Amino acid sequence: MIITVSDTRTKETDKSGKLMQELLEENGFQVVDYHIVKDEYTAIQTLIRDASVRVDIEAILLNGGTGITLRDTTYEAVRDTLDKEMPGFGEIFRYLSYVEDIGSAAILSRAIAGVRGNTAIFSTPGSSGAVKLAMNKLILPELTHVMREIYKDRK
Template sequence: MTSVEQHRREAPAQVRCMVVTVSDTRTPETDKSGALMKQLLEEAGYAVVRYRIVKDEYDLIRELIREAAADDEVEALLLNGGTGIAPRDTTYEAVRDSLDKEMPGFGEIFRYLSFAEDIGSAAILSRATAGVAGRTAVFSTPGSSGAVRLAMTRIIVPELRHVMREIYKDR
């Protein structure tokens, strides 16, 4: 058995998640990407304990990350939206500035998969990122449903328990 397989076996059975959609226009009724994120987490046996929509404002996103990291009910924070390069897109900066540890491989693999499977060279426009704030895993994906599905099914859902095992292994 490889060490990765061993780590996955030692990973927690349950992870409590908060889903956040970053958007200036979406509502709970029109938030297809947030709904998809919640659905895929729940289908994989994860618990969605919080859900919010927040405007793409640097300070609001930073505060939300601080709140999530301080909330004992939230172990993983998953954001979608605001990761592009348009002037209003501040999610990447807010997440980057809130992380204690980065997981650059998440963004790298996400962009590779996007390039290979989906959108070709336009993948360079994505600033998907991930890391750890305190003891909370943080994942930030683009807001399109296709990007959310790709990130969730190919990276986050398969590895979230393993990520939490690493964060909490000295507990």
Template sequence: MNSVQEHRSKAPSTVSCQIITVSDTRTIETDTSGALMKALLEAHGYHVADYRIVKDEYEDIRQLLHQSSINPNIEAVLLTGGTGIAPRDTTFEAVRSLLGKELPGFGEIFRYLSFTEDIGSAAILSRAIAGTISSTAVFSMPGSKGAVKLAMERIILPELRHVMREIYK
């Protein structure tokens, strides 16, 4: 057994997650990306402790993320939306400002997969980011259903338990 397999075998069986959709226009009824994230998490044995929509306002995102990181019932926060380069896109800045440790591989692999499997050179416009705030894992991805599906299925779902095992060591 290699070390990655060993780590995965000692990882927690579930993780309590919060979903945050960053959008000025989406509602619970129209948030197909947040709904997809919730369905994927639950189908893979993760617990969705909270699901919120927040406006794309830097301070609102930061405040909610900070509150989540000190909530003992939330172990991982998954954000969707606001990661582009439009003037209203502030998720990347808000998330990055709070990270204690960044996981640059998440954004790198997400953009690589987006480039090779999905959207080609437009992948450079994504500012997907991940890391930790204290003992809370944070993953921030674009707001499209395709981006959520790609990030969740190819990166987050296979590694979230492993990430939590490393945080809790």
């Protein structure tokens, strides 16, 4: 499932959500649902909670709303739904952003990932550059491994 967090984007203007979907499908993953939600803590959490109990959704990928303005609530909404956090995701994303892309502005990034129940959750900034970096360097190389680890206990 893909969730774009934005107060202004539509399905027609959501480049980052489309990029996530294209990259997932090119790499053999199926996207079963896609939403655009306003940057509102409760709305984001509701989508995550509802998706995390669906048997047809193994991973939720969010983009947008990870900045430091008062309006940006994605980080908190995601963090507060996680059973387990993967702190390395945010750490490595910021490192890669620093080295490969935006320099010291990487400290403003609040990318986060973790697990809720049996669902992997990855949250990235909403720019196409950030999505491309996270998808190509972190999410796509590890998504199958993450899902395999989550599902070990289900057998």
